[in-house]
Amino acid sequence: MARSSADDMELKRSCEAxxxxxxxxxxxxxxxxxxxKGRGVWGKAGKLASRHMAKPRVLAVTTKKKGQxxxxxxxxxxxxxxxxxxxxxxxKMKHLSKVEVVPNDPSGCTFLLGFDNLRSQSVSPPQWTMRNKDDRNRFLMxxxxxxxxxxxxxxxxxxMDIVEMAMWAKDNTTAKVTQVSTKDGPIESLVGEADSQVAIQKELVSQTEEEDIEALLGTYVMAIGEAEAFSERMKRExxxxxxxxxxxxxxxxTVVEEVLEGLEIASICVEDMDEWLGIFNIKLRHMREDIQSIEWRNNRLELxxxxxxxLIDELDKLLVLLQIPPEYEESLTGGSFDEGNMVKNIEACEWLxxxxxxxEASNLDPIYVKLRAFENDTSFIMSDSMKLARIQDGxxxxxxxxxxxxxxxxxxxASEFLRNYFPSLIDFMLNDKGNFSQRGQLQRPDHADMRYKCRTYARLLQFIKNLDKSCLMPLRKAYCHSLNxxxxxxxxxxxxxxxAGSKASKSSTPLFEGPASANQSISITDTSADAYCKxxxxxxxxxxxxxxxxxHFMCFDVAALAPSDESDNNNPVAVSEPPGGSAKxxxxxxxxxxxxxxxxxLLDGIQEDFYALVDWAFKLDPLSCIAMHGITDRYLSAQFVDDACYQIEKYERNVRQIGVVPYIPRFSQLAARMEQYINGSRDLVDQAYTKIVTIMFVTLEKIAQVEPKYVDIVLLENYAAFQHSLYDLANVVPTLAKYYHQASEAYxxxxxxxxxxxxxIHFEKLFQFARKIEELMYNMSPEEIPFQVGMSKVDFRKMLKSSLSGLDKTINAMYRKLQKNITAEELLPSLWEQCKKEFLDKYATFLKLISKIYPSETVISVNEMRDTLASL
Incomplete structure (x- = not known):
């Protein structure tokens, strides 16, 4: 086993120096x-990562005396x-708070020393690695x-385990060979390693205690002859x-018996006490339940x-609201319906x-509607306030x-007044001869004053309709009969x-009954035609x-008809708006x-006067009927077309149009009816078609421009509706076919x-890059383009990544954008197919450009793009 660096005295002296x-x-x-020393992470092989190279260091444990x-x-x-x-x-070792062996080191030789006074706790502490476990245990111990x-x-x-460390310390305390100088020369002495560190350890036994122990042991040794005798002595003792x-x-x-007897008495007392506590516990539980029940009832009563x-406050407020104001009560029960009192009458009607x-139940506050349910829920007690609430409900x-x-x-x-008012108003006008034509003076009918007086009662009629609709029919009949x-x-x-003013001369003769000059016949014809036209x-x-x-006056929910030019100044239909909004x-x-x-x-019998004029003209000159027929056709055609154009142009003044404008489906119905009833007047009908459709398209363009953001959406929806509604008629009517094709091109x-x-919007970077390539190709060859600013291969890859990453999400977003403002859902499938085809065409063009400029780059092919579009 290699020698530990802890035993290297030269290292210790170098540290001290x-x-x-x-x-x-x-x-x-x-x-x-x-x-x-290292700060790295241990890998699977048990070695530090290369980016955390270990550095050689020396750890020294030192002590310093400072006073005591x-x-x-x-x-x-x-x-x-x-x-x-x-x-x-x-x-400083006093700040040492943790000693941790690094678990990622399979050898167990790496550890951390954690100090609680380090300023930067965010930086991981250094890791110290020993050569072996013995060195680690020796240093840490x-x-x-x-x-x-x-x-x-x-x-x-x-x-690591402290107990195992202690056992290791016990097993690995080695003897230390030291040299002791004597007069005969140095001799070797064996000293335990623990003894060598006695200078830094606290003495376990003091000197005085050690002397007492030796004296005691000496006493026992002196009294014992040998070990067997000492053993026998101990057995006897x-x-x-x-x-x-x-x-x-x-x-x-006896003492024990007394104690046992006392314990038995105490046990009996404990059993009695346990029984009493059980009884008290049951009573307390019942009392707790009673208290909870009382609290619950009190809470319900408080609620x-x-x-x-x-509830009483709300009912009082309701009753206050239901009190009829005296001024309204007078108007509703017995007030006059004169023009001066109509403002007061209308206010009373609004209040009523x-x-x-x-x-009504649907408009009442839920507190009134659910009153009965509330009474049932609190039926266990009926308080005085609840009784009062029921009285107020009554x-x-x-x-x-x-x-x-x-x-x-x-x-x-009100109905009785109006039934009498209309005939009296008409009788007043009938009795005034100045309202009618007289000899030598044609009097154009003027109903302005009559309508002005009628409009005074327009809102009253609307309130009568809201209060009792059945009363309107007698009033309508009375008005129609009087006005007729x-x-x-x-x-x-x-x-x-x-x-009388257009009589022919006595010299004139009827047609086919005798000779007559051409001028005379023409004069008679022109005179009768002018009378008929007027x-x-x-x-x-x-x-x-x-x-x-x-x-409008009699409260039919219809839109106002366009007044003619000649009657605008006389009396346009100007009925007051009914309460609650515009007419529907x-x-x-x-x-x-x-x-x-x-x-x-209303109009019954008026035709007789027209017939009388025609009969009179026929008696003067039968040829005049031809002119009258032409006048009738031209007038009705002109009036009809002008009125239709006026109705169409009205939509130009509206706010932003959403969806199909109403006049397009109405025109298809009108055209179908005109084709159904046409009888030889093809030119007049085609002229009407031309004028109306031209106004329709011009007005549609103006409507679309109201909101520039939705111009194309408004146009394509309306042109599609025009084609759809006139598909059948366009196949048989050449004029409509021409406008059908015009609408198709605009669509x-x-x-x-x-x-x-x-x-x-969704592939802006992609096609901007392609447009920039096209602009550069005008002035330079394809090989030079990658060397331009912003056109390198790196730039191309960045653009491609930002444009085509998450392609499925981008395509779904494109579909949602196409769907967002389309109100005609039936157009969406065809628009989406057209959008995919247009995108694939543009993408194919983009790939052709890219293949010339960046031939080595890998890009999604057209087929792959087509498959992606088909899968979404």
Missing amino acids: GILSKEKDRETVVMSMRVA RTKAFVRVLKYSNGGVLEPAKVY CILNMCKEIYGGIPKVVG LVALESANVYALIETE QSDSNVA TSAIKNL QVREKRAEFVLLKCTFVRR LLIRREAREFSSELR MITVFIPLLVDESSFFA PINSSAELGVLNQCLQE EQACSRHINLVIY
Whole structure:
């Protein structure tokens, strides 16, 4: 076995010399040991990693006397360039808190010394490696013994057993050969290693105690002749002691009996006490249960009391809200419906409608709706507050019945007033001859004043509808009947004056009954045609306006018809908005039927005056009927087309459009109906198609520009809807086929722009790199491009990694972006297929460029990209 460095006296002297050269006070080196210092991690082979090379060091345990105290240190010494030991680090042993054997070292020769006064605990402490376990145990035992002797305790030991260390110390205490000088010369003396360290160990037995022990042993030795005699003597003394013990026990028998008797009495008392404690425990348990039950009931009562108080407060507030204000009660029960009182009447109607709505179960607060359930849950006790709450609940029911009665009374009074008001208003206009055409003076019908007076009661009609819809039908009939009398009177007087002012001369002769000059016939024809044209121009817009006004005024949920140009200044349909929002289109076939029935009653008989004018013209000149037919076709066509264009252009003023604009499906329905009823007027219909579709496309472009971010989405959805709705008609109508193809081209362009935008958003770096290559190829050869700034192979690989890493996530994001703002879900599959095809084409072009510039680089092929797209 190799000699331990702890026995190297030359090493110890070198350590003392190195320490003495740096320190003023002399220190005694108790033990010095060569070690290897490292901070690395032990690998599987049991060797330190190469990046943590071990460094040779010497660990020295030193002591220093300072007065009566002894201090111990652990010093680290390193070799200088000349091979001389010099101090590198010193640790005070009083701060040693842990000794840990490194578990990763299979040899067990590596350990750590942890000190609690190190400033930087984040840096791992150095690891010290000995040549073998004996050196490690010898060094650590020296440290532990010194800590125990000097500081009265040992640090925490991790990774080794103290008992095994003690056994090792016992087995490995070797004799030490020393030379003792005598007069005959030096002789060798065997001294235990433990004896050699007596200078640093505390004496176990003092000098005085040692002398007493020797004197005692001397006494026994002097009384003993030999070992056998001493043994016999000891046996006799033992027998004597045992006999004395037995005798003492016998003498204390009475005492033992008394003790046993006392123990028995105490046992009986303990059993009685245990029985009593059991009884008390049962009673306490029952008492605890009673207390818990009382507390639970008290908590429920407190909760009930608080709830009752809150409930009563809420009911009081509700009853306060249900009190009818005196001014409203007067208006609802017996107030006047004159124009000056309508503001007050409308306010009373609003309050009554709101009060009735708030009393409905769906609008009540849950505290009122669940009142009965709350009573059942607390049925074990009915407090006075709960009884009061039930009384107040009954009052709420009474108030509801009172409101219903009040509603019926008000609706009856209002309906009766309006049924009388409409005929009286019309009678007033009928009695005023200035409202009608007179001889020599054509009077254009003017209903502005009548509509103004009717609009005063528009909101009243809306409230009547909300309160009791069944009362509207009699009012509608009364209005239609009265207004029909006025319009027929106006049309009759107007037609009569037209005929009177357009009579032919007496010299004129009917057609085919005699000779007549051409000029005379033409004059008669032109005169009758002008009269007929004026009749249509005046009364058709009037009838349309009156129909639209009636639909809104009498609370039909229809959109307003566009007023004609000639009637704009007279009286456009300007009914006040009903409470609750704007009018909605009719969605009930029954209500549509009622509206048509009412309009038939409103306009019934008007046609007779038109027939009378036609008959008069026919009697003057049968040829005039031809001109009248053309006038009718042109007027209806122009009015229809202008109205349709007006309705389309209205959407330009709307906010950002989402999805398909309404006029596209409506146009398809209109075109289908026109083709169904067309009878030889192909040119007029095609002209109407041209004008309407042109306005539709122009308006659509303007609508799309409202939100630049969604321009292409709006266009492609609407052009697709146009193609879908007119597919069948475009196959048979050439004019519609032309616009069908125009919409198809616009759809493809919008799709291409939107798809390219989606692709560039998610693969921007990839195609920007390709665009930069294309720009550079104009001025240089492909071999020179990799040497340009930002175009090297390293840059290309970085770009490729950032663009194609996580490809499945990027493609899914591209699909979600395409799906995000599309409202027509049926377009998404075709858009996605087109997007994949466009992306593959662009990617193939990108690969062709890359193969010229970076031929040796590995890139995902087009087929691999196609498979990836197909799998997602």
